[in-house]
Amino acid sequence: MGPRYPLGADVADLPNVERWRPLVNWVLIIPHHIWLGLLTLGAWFVSIISWFVIVFTGRMPETWSDYLVGVLRYQWRVTCYLYAWTNVYPSFNPVAGHVDPGDYPAVLYCARPVERNRVTVFFRAIMAIPQFIAVYFVGIAASVVLLIAWFAVLITGRWPQGMRDFAIGFVRWQIRLTAYVLLVCDEYPPFSLEQ
Numbered sequence: 001m002g003p004r005y006p007l008g009a010d011v012a013d014l015p016n017v018e019r020w021r022p023l024v025n026w027v028l029i030i031p032h033h034i035w036l037g038l039l040t041l042g043a044w045f046v047s048i049i050s051w052f053v054i055v056f057t058g059r060m061p062e063t064w065s066d067y068l069v070g071v072l073r074y075q076w077r078v079t080c081y082l083y084a085w086t087n088v089y090p091s092f093n094p095v096a097g098h099v100d101p102g103d104y105p106a107v108l109y110c111a112r113p114v115e116r117n118r119v120t121v122f123f124r125a126i127m128a129i130p131q132f133i134a135v136y137f138v139g140i141a142a143s144v145v146l147l148i149a150w151f152a153v154l155i156t157g158r159w160p161q162g163m164r165d166f167a168i169g170f171v172r173w174q175i176r177l178t179a180y181v182l183l184v185c186d187e188y189p190p191f192s193l194e195q
Contacts, residue, residue: 004195005176005185005187005189005190006110006111006113006185006187007072007108007109007110007111007175007176007179007184007185008108008109008110008172008195009076009106009107009108009109009171009172009175010106010107010168010195011080011085011086011105011106011107011168012086012105012106014084014085014086014087014105014159015158016157016158017084017087017153017157017158017159018087018157019153019154019155019157021084021087021153022084022150022151022153022154023154025081025082025083025084026082028081028089029078029081029082031092032078032081032090032092033078035092036071036074036075036078039071039074039094040071040075042067042071043067043068043071043182044182046064046067046068046182047068047181047182047183049064050064050065050068050183051121051124051183054116054118054121054183055118055121055122058115058116058118059116060113060116060183062112065098065112065113065184066096066097066098067096068179068182068183068184069096069097069098069108069110069179069184070094070095070096070097071094072108072110072175072178072179072182072184073094073095073100073108074090074094074095075175075178076106076108076171076175077090077104077106077108078090079171080105080106081106083146083167083171084153084159085106085159085164085168086104086105086106088104088105090104091104098110098111098112108175110179110184110185113185113186116186117186120186120188121183121186124180124181124183125181127188128177128180128181131177131180131188131189131191132177134191135170135173135174135177138170138173138193139170139174141166141170142166142167142170142171145163145166145167146167148163149163149164149167165193166193168193169192169193169194170193172193172195173189173192173193176189176190177189
């Protein structure tokens, strides 16, 4: 096993899920998706400016990096609630910073890059293309798994463990790819669903 990726995301196991959750979680999360959309617009703006700053200076201001990780953490928490991986409704206050405070069952943490690689930052959009292709095809399988799991949770009140692990791994991969594209991490994301 190689070194761990600098961005990790995990969620505490929820033994039972209320059977009504698959029917209404998507409605309960609508305000969060609106807020997340606005935060994501800000993240892309910060990322575009950061691209120029890193290419010319070799550094990203820490507050910008903290904001980007905060948006990713908020996305992770909203997604975990949407899919009933946790039953704790997320706060509308995204927690910025590379260290997760541990105040929510879904955690996302990221090691702050010490040195930035200007060359990989310069070619970041091109380098991410294979990842986008892989995530697209794995996403098709994840959509099928999520649909089947929706019925399983509705009927049994439990996430089938293999399906849960696959879906969490897929979303984790998406978050890592987003972090790579947003210039939070310089390490190329692994083609993996593992932690």
